[in-house]
Every structure is written in structure tokens, then in C-alpha cells.
Amino acid sequence: MGEVTKTLELKLVDPTVHKRQKLRETRDAYQQALQAAFAAGCDTQAAANDVVVEYDLSGYAKNALKQYVPQLHNSYDADELHDDHPVRFTNEGLQLDHQPQNAIEWYVKVPHHEDYHLWIPARANPDQREWLEALYADDAEMGESRLFERDGMWYLHITATRDVEDKSAASADEQTPIGVDIGEASLVTVCHRDESGSPVRPELWAHDGKAVRRLRKTYFTAKRRLQQRGSKRIAESYGDALWDQIDDVFHRVTREVVEYAESVENPVLVLEDLTYIRESMDYGEYMNRRLHGWGFAKLHAQIRYKATETGIPVATVNPRNTSKACHACGEHGSRPRQATFRCSNDGCWVGEYQADVNGAINIADHYRSGESHRRSDRASRQKAGDDDSTTGGASLTGPQDSHADAETQQMTRGTYAS
Structure with a gap:
């Protein structure tokens, strides 16, 4: 269930x-x-x-x-x-x-x-x-x-x-973990291992990543210019149209991710835990603005609910070292280019590998090794550390909402929300 x-x-x-x-x-x-x-x-x-x-x-x-x-x-x-x-x-x-x-x-x-x-x-x-x-x-x-x-x-x-109802009642040993890597270069990348442990059927949505980057750049550039001219309302209307286009891309890509999972026997989609991703984003003011504004949360939410609707289980893992480690030998490597991972182990057969695919395999391997987090477990841990109690005699008015909206920080756009 x-x-x-x-x-x-x-x-x-x-x-x-x-x-x-x-x-x-x-x-x-x-x-x-x-x-x-x-x-x-x-x-x-x-x-x-x-x-x-x-x-x-x-x-x-x-x-x-x-x-x-x-x-x-x-x-x-x-x-x-x-x-x-x-x-x-x-x-x-x-x-x-x-x-x-x-x-x-x-x-x-x-x-x-x-x-x-x-x-x-x-x-x-x-x-x-x-x-x-x-x-x-x-x-x-x-x-x-x-x-x-x-x-x-x-x-x-x-x-x-x-x-x-879950579509598959397969045991952990029978499941096929599918790593899902979300990034800027390739919007989403998925890959899993076959029975012999070899990576198979990697799929990348690199063209869509490029399209979304272009739309975001167009939005920020146009917004700045229109606001400088005092056309705030026009800037907002223009921005809404561009974000609608981005939402369309997100919905199509996440639907295709779930369709990929449906084609795999006993699948479980494995995502990186957003809590750790947010905490680790510290790449300077420019990159922080880009990454914190990126659609991590929305893409995660759409994959989760679309997968669950089809009965495909979803798990999350700590993203630690998923982009740095070689999926073949475990040694840390480097990224000479955005889309290229280079293993530092001269004895490893990998040499250079597609970076996003390498990350997706590592994400799946984290789950296979026994590391996964349920949303309810994370919520409990977060609540225990939060300072959201009524202190200093303050009182809250009315009942409190205990439900966590999968898309809390994303304003829903478009005529119909899915």
C-alpha cells in the first residue's frame, strides 16, 4: 500500500x-x-x-x-x-x-x-x-x-x-532499483543494472534540460528589462506564460520516467533525498540562486505521485558522493566537462563515463546497499529538530495542518492541476 x-x-x-x-x-x-x-x-x-x-x-x-x-x-x-x-x-x-x-x-x-x-x-x-x-x-x-x-x-x-495498492509485492532482493538523477544538463537521467550487475538502458532527457535552461534564462532576462521599463504587470504575465511552458516539460518528462519504470520488472524508483540536496547547496551566490530556483522539488513530487498512481514504489537515499564516486570501483573522480565523469583509478575499466548516468547508477546502488528513507521517517526527524512550538506565551489559533503537501512551495499553474 x-x-x-x-x-x-x-x-x-x-x-x-x-x-x-x-x-x-x-x-x-x-x-x-x-x-x-x-x-x-x-x-x-x-x-x-x-x-x-x-x-x-x-x-x-x-x-x-x-x-x-x-x-x-x-x-x-x-x-x-x-x-x-x-x-x-x-x-x-x-x-x-x-x-x-x-x-x-x-x-x-x-x-x-x-x-x-x-x-x-x-x-x-x-x-x-x-x-x-x-x-x-x-x-x-x-x-x-x-x-x-x-x-x-x-x-x-x-x-x-x-x-x-502497490503494483509489485516483490521482496527487496527481487526489486530492480532505478536510479533517478535530476540535474541542469540532463533534466532527468535514469538507469538500472541487469541481473549480472551491468548498467543497462540509460535514458537521458538532455534536450529538455537545455530547453528549460533556455526558458529560465529568457524569463530572468525579460523580467529584468521589463521591470527596468516600469512594465511590472507585463513582466508577470510574460513570466507566467514561460513557467507554463516549463511545467509542460516537467509533466511530460516525469510521465516518461514512470513509463520507463513500467517497462522494468519489479521496479522501484530511487530519488535523492531533497533534505540533503538543499543542505549541500553552497556553490557561491550565482549558482545558489540557480540551483535553489531549479525545479528539484516539483520534479520529485511529480515523479512520486505519478509513480504511486501506477503502483510503482518510490524510495529516497542520501545523495552523498553519487556524483563524485565511480559506479564501477567506488573511487572518487572528476568532471572535466559537465557531462563527463573521469575515474581517478587508472586500473578501472571505466576511464571516462557519462556523468549523469554514473550518478543515476550510484543512486540506485545506494538503495541496493540498504539505504533508503521513507517520507514519514524524514518528517518525524525534521519535526524533532524544528523550533516551531508556541513559546513565550504565544498561542496558535485554530487547528494545525499535519498534512505535507507534495508541492508545498510550488504555485500550481495552468488550467488544470495534475
């Missing part, structure tokens, strides 16, 4: 003038509270609580803020905020109602402030009907939700988690 998390989209249908005004009031108050807590440098929930408690928001929005702002400071080292953040609500914030006899079947209760809520009809992605019905029947767990306005229309994105 495994878990899969999906982002469901609801489009709010023709809210009245009064309800539109209330939605805008909620958005404005949320963004003001977010800016204030971020500017105050709040790096714990208790510190954020002292700021956001004064704003006219529901407890669900305040609690989401108190979780979100410390993450911006502690995990993502953000130095500025986008001015159009969606309103976040914790897992108990929304309520769904289903009236299948009506032309518009779904209704959602959106929190406005502590004593006032808005019931609004909503249309859903028809491909997500089964998920919404599971959520309504309590067969899926509701996570964080996000409210935002785009082109005059209001949307709700809701994360939902449900259990799925």
Missing part, C-alpha cells in the same frame, strides 16, 4: 458581487499579513503568530501563514516575495458539498473570517471526479488548499491524499 497526493482544481462559478468583494477582502488581508510576517523575519510559527493574529482572517488562513512564512526563511532562503501569493488554508479550512442532481454538482465553503464563510458553486476538472468523490466520502485526506484569482476568475486548488 502506498500514498499518492494530487492537486485538485475547482473553478468558482459566478460569485455574486458581494461574494467577490469578500473573496478580495480575504486575499488582500492574507497578502498584507504575509508581507508583514515575512518583513519581520518570522522564522518560527510562534513569531509569525504574533504578527498575523491581528489580521481579519479565519484561523485556517492564519495557521497556514504561520507554517508557510518560517519555511520561506528556513528552507528556501527567500529574499523577496512575489506580490500575488494565493491564499492558503490548512486542511480543515474548506468543506465540500455534492449535489449530483444539480447542473453544477459541487459546492465549496470558503472561510472569510472567524465567523463568516462563503458557500459558492464550483466546477471541477472532469478527469478528477473520482478524486473529489473520494474526498467527499472521506476516502481521501484533504490537505492544504489555495485560493487565487486569475483573469477575473476565482479558483481553488486542493491537495488530496489517498492510499493505492
